[in-house]
Amino acid sequence: MTELAMRSVVIIGAGPVGCALATLLRRQGLEVDLFERQAESSGTGSGHSFNLTLTSRGLDCLPRSVKRRLYLQGSVLAKRIIHHRDGAISTQAYGTMDNHHLLSIPRGVLQDLLRDQALRAGARIHYGQQCIDVDTARPSALLRDRDGSSTWVTGDLLVGCDGANSAVRDAIVAAHPNDMWMTRDTIAHGYAEINMDYRDADPTGMHLWPRGDHFLQAQPNRDQTFTTSLFKPTASDGARRHFSDLPSATAISDYCATQFPDVFGRMSAVGEELAGRSPGRLRIINCAPYHHRRAVLVGDAAHAVVPFFGQGINCSFEDAATLASLLEKFQAAVRAEGGTVASVGEVVVDEYSAVRVKAGHALAELSLQNLAELSDHVNDPRFLARRALERRLHELRPELYTPLYQLVAFTHMPYDAAQRVHQETSAVLDSLCRGRDVRAEQDAIIAEFAELYGSAAQLASPGQLTTPAKRTG
Ligand SMILES: Cc1cc2nc3c(=O)[nH]c(=O)nc-3n(C[C@H](O)[C@H](O)[C@H](O)COP(=O)(O)OP(=O)(O)OC[C@H]3O[C@@H](n4cnc5c(N)ncnc54)[C@H](O)[C@@H]3O)c2cc1C
Structure with missing residues (x-):
């Protein structure tokens, strides 16, 4: 038997996820080479x-x-700041603990920091190298450089971190259609960034203007600027794609003046700005499993989700950490008991897929469902009364109930488990709230929930329903 611990990993794509994974693997002493399509x-x-x-x-x-470095460069957002149609402003905390916040960071800053960290950790990044094919058995990737010449590179494990349009994934599906399936959908909503001078606004929250099936969002940056985006269904007039019912600069301008009068004066050029470019498309890409032989997909290459839960990259970092920890575990086992690189590689990616496919698919569903919350529900008094009830229930009985947002964003409960728990507890709450004034009867509903669900939970699986995060001080 050839006993060989795994030594080298080839990663395709030096985006945020490829770089984060490279750092984690370098800490285990593995040789890591990243091949990136773009120039340095x-x-x-x-x-x-x-x-x-x-x-x-x-x-x-x-x-x-x-x-720590990310916190030095990002903005901490602890709440949503809702700008209602009538001009009123309300806030909704993201959670109940100090660590229940978003860290908002410009993509370029995150990318630079993670790339810098990967290089410092000793990973090698090769730029201008586009993956055009893979062989999952060796495992190898065929790379084409800027001059058009191609070379195969081989490692003990091949990882596709090459984003939503993953060439690694597409090559596997093309060569092994019976072993990996894939679906690719585009939703009607698109998005566009808008220049908005919002300097004097509250920088501690995510600003949101929910307007039915569309919403405007402004995220504070550390330099007191805001990154503002409009999310709205799109349509095509044959020649070009545009936000639906807004085919011209005048229509866009009128729309913003009507829908967002409180900030319209701060986006003076919005008509020309948006009329000049097509809205970005939002895609959902699912596949399964996330591996073939000794090749594995991590990040958007495995699952591109719509951004309405803001979890795409969080899920991707969780993929990377899961793969790294499985590798560490199996490397230790192989050193103790013997084995081959091939068998370690195949066992690791198999286990990784078993855990992460369920999580990725659940996140895709949760992200799509959250569109309704951002566009519409946060404006609805009945929805707000229900959220207030959920929050109070969590404060009083955290062992019985944690709101979905907290489970998804601030715990490590697998997304699929969070989705299941939420479906169960929501069904109970729905039945208790039906036909009642939820705000006025909040205490009674909580008492009934605790009585009903408390005993049911104890019978089913104590402690399985929530994983409240610890207060960080
Ligand atoms: C509008 C929008 C808003 C979002 N907001 C959030 C948010 O707030 N929070 C959140 O968690 N997530 C968010 N996401 C999701 C997040 O952007 C992705 O999950 C994240 O970028 C995935 O990183 P990645 O490294 O897997 O892929 P990418 O960032 O796409 O990087 C892939 C890398 O691979 C390279 N590459 C591609 N093809 C090849 C090839 N053939 N050969 C070699 N290299 C290649 C690319 O050049 C790139 O460097 C958002 C997404 C969108 C669309």
């Missing part, structure tokens, strides 16, 4: 300019030093 100077991964919100779920997967 282009820097910011896939080229999107928007901010990313990180939550403790994703942040906890990164080394402590990286997390």
